Amino acid sequence: MEPVKLTAKDYKTSVPIVWCPGCGDFGVLNAMQQAAAELAIPPENLMVVSGIGCSSRIAGYVNAFGFNTIHGRALPIASGAKLARPEMTVWAAGGDGDGYSIGTNHFVHTIRRNADITYIVMDNNIYGLTKGQVSPTTPHGDYTKSTPLGNPDRPLNPLALALELGATYIAQGFSGNVKHLRDLIVKGTQHKGFAFINVKSPCVTFRGRQEFNVVREHGVYLDESHDPSSWEKAHEVTQWKEKIPLGVIYHVHGVPTLDEIARDLQHKAEEQGHVETSKDLLEIFG
Amino acid sequence: MRDVTLAIAGSGGDGVITAGDFIVQAAARKGLNAFMLKSYGPQIRGGESSARIRISDRPIYSQGDFVDFLVVFSWKDFARFSDEIKLRKGAVVLYDEADSTPPEEFPIAAELGAELIAVPFKKMAAEEIKVPLTKNMVALGVIAALLHLPLDGIKDAVMKKFGKRKPEAAQVNIEAIDLGKGWVEKNLPDGTQIVLEAEGTGEPKLVMTGDDAVAYGALHAGVKVFAGYPITPASPILEFLSKWLPHFGGAVVQTEDEIAAITYAIGASWAGKQAMTASSGPGVALKLEALGLAAIAEIPLVVVNVQRVGPSTGIPSKSEQADLFQAVGGTPGDVPRVVLAPSDVEDNFQVAIEAFYIAEKYQIPVVILSDQFLGERSETIDPDVLFARKRVIARQLAKPSDLKEYKRYKLTDTGVSPMTVPGMKGGQYITSGLEHYEDGRPTSSGTMHQIMSEKRARKLPLIAEESGFVRVYGDEDAELAVLAWGSSKGAVREAVERARAEGIKVKAIVPQLIYPVPEKKLDAALKGVKRAVVVELSFGAQFYRFLRAYYDGLPKETYSYARSGANPLLVSEVLEAIKEHAGAMNAPQEA
Numbered sequence: 001m002e003p004v005k006l007t008a009k010d011y012k013t014s015v016p017i018v019w020c021p022g023c024g025d026f027g028v029l030n031a032m033q034q035a036a037a038e039l040a041i042p043p044e045n046l047m048v049v050s051g052i053g054c055s056s057r058i059a060g061y062v063n064a065f066g067f068n069t070i071h072g073r074a075l076p077i078a079s080g081a082k083l084a085r086p087e088m089t090v091w092a093a094g095g096d097g098d099g100y101s102i103g104t105n106h107f108v109h110t111i112r113r114n115a116d117i118t119y120i121v122m123d124n125n126i127y128g129l130t131k132g133q134v135s136p137t138t139p140h141g142d143y144t145k146s147t148p149l150g151n152p153d154r155p156l157n158p159l160a161l162a163l164e165l166g167a168t169y170i171a172q173g174f175s176g177n178v179k180h181l182r183d184l185i186v187k188g189t190q191h192k193g194f195a196f197i198n199v200k201s202p203c204v205t206f207r208g209r210q211e212f213n214v215v216r217e218h219g220v221y222l223d224e225s226h227d228p229s230s231w232e233k234a235h236e237v238t239q240w241k242e243k244i245p246l247g248v249i250y251h252v253h254g255v256p257t258l259d260e261i262a263r264d265l266q267h268k269a270e271e272q273g274h275v276e277t278s279k280d281l282l283e284i285f286g
Numbered sequence: 287m288r289d290v291t292l293a294i295a296g297s298g299g300d301g302v303i304t305a306g307d308f309i310v311q312a313a314a315r316k317g318l319n320a321f322m323l324k325s326y327g328p329q330i331r332g333g334e335s336s337a338r339i340r341i342s343d344r345p346i347y348s349q350g351d352f353v354d355f356l357v358v359f360s361w362k363d364f365a366r367f368s369d370e371i372k373l374r375k376g377a378v379v380l381y382d383e384a385d386s387t388p389p390e391e392f393p394i395a396a397e398l399g400a401e402l403i404a405v406p407f408k409k410m411a412a413e414e415i416k417v418p419l420t421k422n423m424v425a426l427g428v429i430a431a432l433l434h435l436p437l438d439g440i441k442d443a444v445m446k447k448f449g450k451r452k453p454e455a456a457q458v459n460i461e462a463i464d465l466g467k468g469w470v471e472k473n474l475p476d477g478t479q480i481v482l483e484a485e486g487t488g489e490p491k492l493v494m495t496g497d498d499a500v501a502y503g504a505l506h507a508g509v510k511v512f513a514g515y516p517i518t519p520a521s522p523i524l525e526f527l528s529k530w531l532p533h534f535g536g537a538v539v540q541t542e543d544e545i546a547a548i549t550y551a552i553g554a555s556w557a558g559k560q561a562m563t564a565s566s567g568p569g570v571a572l573k574l575e576a577l578g579l580a581a582i583a584e585i586p587l588v589v590v591n592v593q594r595v596g597p598s599t600g601i602p603s604k605s606e607q608a609d610l611f612q613a614v615g616g617t618p619g620d621v622p623r624v625v626l627a628p629s630d631v632e633d634n635f636q637v638a639i640e641a642f643y644i645a646e647k648y649q650i651p652v653v654i655l656s657d658q659f660l661g662e663r664s665e666t667i668d669p670d671v672l673f674a675r676k677r678v679i680a681r682q683l684a685k686p687s688d689l690k691e692y693k694r695y696k697l698t699d700t701g702v703s704p705m706t707v708p709g710m711k712g713g714q715y716i717t718s719g720l721e722h723y724e725d726g727r728p729t730s731s732g733t734m735h736q737i738m739s740e741k742r743a744r745k746l747p748l749i750a751e752e753s754g755f756v757r758v759y760g761d762e763d764a765e766l767a768v769l770a771w772g773s774s775k776g777a778v779r780e781a782v783e784r785a786r787a788e789g790i791k792v793k794a795i796v797p798q799l800i801y802p803v804p805e806k807k808l809d810a811a812l813k814g815v816k817r818a819v820v821v822e823l824s825f826g827a828q829f830y831r832f833l834r835a836y837y838d839g840l841p842k843e844t845y846s847y848a849r850s851g852a853n854p855l856l857v858s859e860v861l862e863a864i865k866e867h868a869g870a871m872n873a874p875q876e877a
């Protein structure tokens with residue numbers, strides 16, 4: 001029997017979408033659905049975990065095992081799920097506040113453990129759901145509801161941070177270019193290890209429509225001249241000031257993943273001595 | 287004596303705990319009952335430490351109020367334990383003659399009439415064994431000879447610990463033990479006034495700590511993913527499972543913090559594997575938001591809290607029962623959850639199994655409230671009783687018929703809805719921390735919130751009905767009862783037995799399930815009781831106030847005996863409380 005061909009439609013759900021018209025996150029949702037179809041992941045084998053924020057609502061909009069969790073905790077929940085069921089495809093998603101503020105600790109350590117999940121951050125440089133406060137990626141000096149005198153903080157650079165921490169796949173996409181983003185997600189999903197995709201996904205309500213134009217004007221698609229296996233090259237790209245890099249910035253293979261390490265430890269334990277049932281452990285208490 | 291309590295006090299480097307472990311293991315091999323409490327000062331290494339061991343041929347419920355036999359390597363270190371180590375009149379005290387404290391400055395009261403014996407522990411180890419570190423083993427030989435502990439059992443235990451990996455170390459230790467024994471034969475041929483006269487059954491027992499027991503119970507129950515962050519006194523659970531869970535196809539992650547630990551567990555359980563996390567009060571505080579997530583998303587989860595003295599960092603190495611309110615209510619929103627309280631080491635094992643049973647059957651988070659006093663003590667236990675309870679169940683999966691228009695949160699009579707796991711075709715659904723409809727779609731409808739709150743709460747009376755027996759000790763028909771929970775059981779049970787031996791009619795009532803309150807079982811236990819005393823180690827009397835708030839069946843005359851923790855509950859203080867209330871009940875009524 002021919003396998004049934006899956007299309008993006010197969011990944012739509014009946015959950016009503018609450019995003020504002022024109023929100024960048026629509027583009028990300030389309031890209032995710034198209035990527036899932038391209039990868040032909042049966043919906044029951046796909047897990048989508050998000051935190052809290054406008055962007056995190058996305059977990060309900062993809063036909064999969066979806067989990068819209070709590071603020072900042074998408075990564076450890078996704079990691080636990082992958083550890084439990086390594087045969088499943090696990091995507092994590094959320095916003096810049098979710099991932100780079102309240103969830104930073106988990107971002108750091110998920111990279112360190114190289115959990116085999118794809119993490120899509122819809123970076124809109126603002127707290128959308130709570131209606132317009134400054135976020136860790138809001139530019140210095142910008143006026144937001146919680147920085148009426150201008151943002152006193154300097155923004156965090158998530159790409160540079162991920163690179164420094166040893167992430168094995170780092171990419172940046174734009175919600176205004178769904179095809180390109182879809183490809184980044186497909187590649188990231190195929191990558192064995194933590195695939196981090198920062199997506200410029202404008203909040204039209206609290207940052208304005210012109211944010212799309214900013215990315216269109218300053219976005220530079222990385223071509224063959226960029227070697228993503230070179231840490232130095234990647235580093236250079238993450239330090240761009242005006243230009244916005246789009247594409248795979250860094251990609252290396254062969255770093256053991258969280259679930260591979262767990263299996264290794266199981267083999268190591270077995271080599272030290274076979275334990276058949278829990279009752280056999282009684283002798284250690286003798 | 288058939289019931290001896292001995293204590294060894296010294297500095298970290300003195301090997302006090304190791305010596306204590308060997309004594310307990312030797313007792314276990316002979317089929318004796320033993321109970322060991324370790325205590326440490328605040329220093330990380332090298333600070334004072336003490337091991338307090340009670341051995342008897344009768345069941346042991348508590349650490350024993352008074353010490354019969356004391357070994358002191360350093361008086362200065364011993365003085366730091368003066369709160370905890372109280373000597374019985376006529377106790378035997380062995381001290382290292384190397385300690386320069388003059389006898390008139392020994393920190394023990396003269397009126398105790400203790401039998402003081404100077405022993406050259408350090409000298410023998412340094413000069414004859416040539417390994418000063420074996421001082422504890424020399425002491426072990428002396429203790430064994432004087433108390434009539436089974437020397438062969440001690441040697442067996444030493445061989446088991448070192449035999450395979452370090453045979454030379456085993457040899458040296460055994461020489462040191464023999465040296466101590468020889469010293470007694472030469473210098474104290476008549477022994478001392480305290481001798482253990484208990485005969486073991488000959489049936490070897492196991493030695494387990496409460497933390498290991500809860501971890502082992504979880505393993506037996508089928509835990510596959512454990513995530514934790516180190517904290518005293520819960521770390522041994524992380525350590526035990528790190529060693530053994532990989533043998534059973536499971537995984538352990540030491541996460542970046544406690545929030546990650548509980549969320550790893552939630553993710554794993556949502557994905558279909560039994561999962562657990564463990565911490566102590568401060569770490570559990572960090573987990574509470576996620577506990578609410580497990581509750582509203584109805585994800586099976588087991589959370590262990592090995593309570594320590596709070597608030598905040600409090601006294602990390604000591605015990606208290608003051609996280610009860612946190613366990614029962616410390617989460618935003620109306621959070622249906624289950625709180626189970628183990629009461630001794632064996633019970634830690636059983637409660638872990640029960641916790642997984644309830645979590646999986648009812649899709650609800652279960653909190654196990656252990657404490658330092660339970661977690662870090664060692665007890666001998668009967669291997670046969672461990673596996674008596676057959677309550678191990680796997681994930682209860684939705685049936686194929688449930689998958690047609692699958693509703694993850696389908697309203698049912700029991701409140702339990704069909705649950706799928708990834709890989710089940712047609713079983714995918716959206717879940718969240720948001721209130722939702724039956725199919726998981728988020729809603730902000732107040733009506734739905736009421737309906738779903740009722741659905742989730744429907745599980746609670748069923749759990750109260752099915753699980754968590756209430757233990758009753760003493761006179762069935764007593765009009766006076768002591769109500770206690772968790773680790774207080776030991777001292778309370780012993781106090782009740784002593785009171786009864788003195789002619790007072792009294793019983794102890796100890797629920798294993800704290801929340802939901804097992805009302806019917808408590809009603810039955812309290813039948814005919816006119817006066818109750820609620821005994822606990824919580825300055826704020828949390829258990830007393832909890833019962834007042836959640837349970838209508840308390841006798842009109844219900845009193846509280848509550849004090850802050852750190853110092854273990856004494857049998858004598860509970861006995862005094864019993865006597866006081868028994869006296870008040872029998873006093874002539876005023877006209």
Ligand SMILES: Cc1ncc(C[n+]2csc(CCOP(=O)(O)OP(=O)(O)O)c2C)c(N)n1
Pocket residue numbers: 052053054055056071094095096097098099122124126127128129130135
């Ligand atoms: C523990 C906790 N703190 C605060 C909040 C409130 N909150 C919800 S979303 C959010 C920030 C959302 O920003 P971001 O993650 O960038 O997502 P966006 O809405 O911009 O997509 C905050 C602070 C919360 N839900 N939980």
Ligand code: SF4
Pocket residue numbers: 018019020022023024025054055124128129202203204205206
């Ligand atoms: S507030 Fe901004 S981020 Fe949120 S849905 Fe509207 S446009 Fe999108």
Ligand SMILES: [Mg+2]
Pocket residue numbers: 053095096097122123124125126127128135
């Ligand atoms: Mg944002």
